[in-house]
Amino acid sequence: MKNFPGPEIIQYIITYGVAITLCVYIVYYLYKEYDIIVLKFHSSVRNLALVTASGFITLYLIPYFLTSSLHTSKLLFTIPFSILAFIFLILFYKRISNPTNPNQFIIRRNRLSIISVSAIALLPVCTAIGDYQWITFTIMNCAFFSITSIEIDRHLYFLENKNKMFEVISFYRENREKPLEPKLIYQSLTRREIEIAISILNRNTYKEIGQSFFIAERTVSKHASNIFKKTGVKNRVEFLQRFGKKSKG
Secondary structure, three states: OOOOOOOHHHHHHHHHHHHHHHHHHHHHHHHHHHOOOOOOOOOOHHHHHHHHHHHHHHHHHHHHHHHOOHHHHHHHHHHHHHHHHHHHHHHHHHHHOOOOOOOHHHHHHHHHHHHHHHHHHHHHHHHHHOOOHHHHHHHHHHHHHHHHHHHHHHHHHHHHOHHHHHHHHHHHHHHOOOOOOHHHOOOOOOHHHHHHHHHHHOOOOHHHHHHHHOOOHHHHHHHHHHHHHHOOOOOHHHHHHHHOOOOOO
């Protein structure tokens, strides 16, 4: 923008700052969705944000103030991050491309997640090529449309399995107002807990559930423990005895 107040670099700081924030958010979403066990090198979202922010300062801002060249600083910043983004895309794709015991919901979610990660990987490449906003906006929109589609598909999946969850939800509604021991305060099930509850009602083992949702078996066990507490049962056997009989079909 020609009439933007202040030096031109301010516009780039704002633009890159927003883009970095959006990319970190998408990775955070996938981190929560898959419990990111595809990367184990201290790949928390916090560390990712710190690396990206420090990389922007050291590879973009400092070179710019030393050379006064936006083109040079842009290449120094985007090329390394493009390489890292594509490495992440390859590792992510290899990890989720062949699910064990897949169903259509998992397959659709994996495909949409790949589209979202691909958009992140392509963003720095497009930035390095030039300031073609219609391309970069389209790519970023694809990432967020994919996430939106995942959430819509999850809602439809829950509706398709509402018969299986009917007894569980009814039990929760009937008992949430009753006085309970402090350790057994009823709370609504999270999205992941509903997914795992449906899988348990389908008689899947914890190992099968973990392989299907690409999370560790101990993570499945932790979610299952929360489900049992919230529904007033002691273990998987009691859960199936109470809620599994009427949820068939």
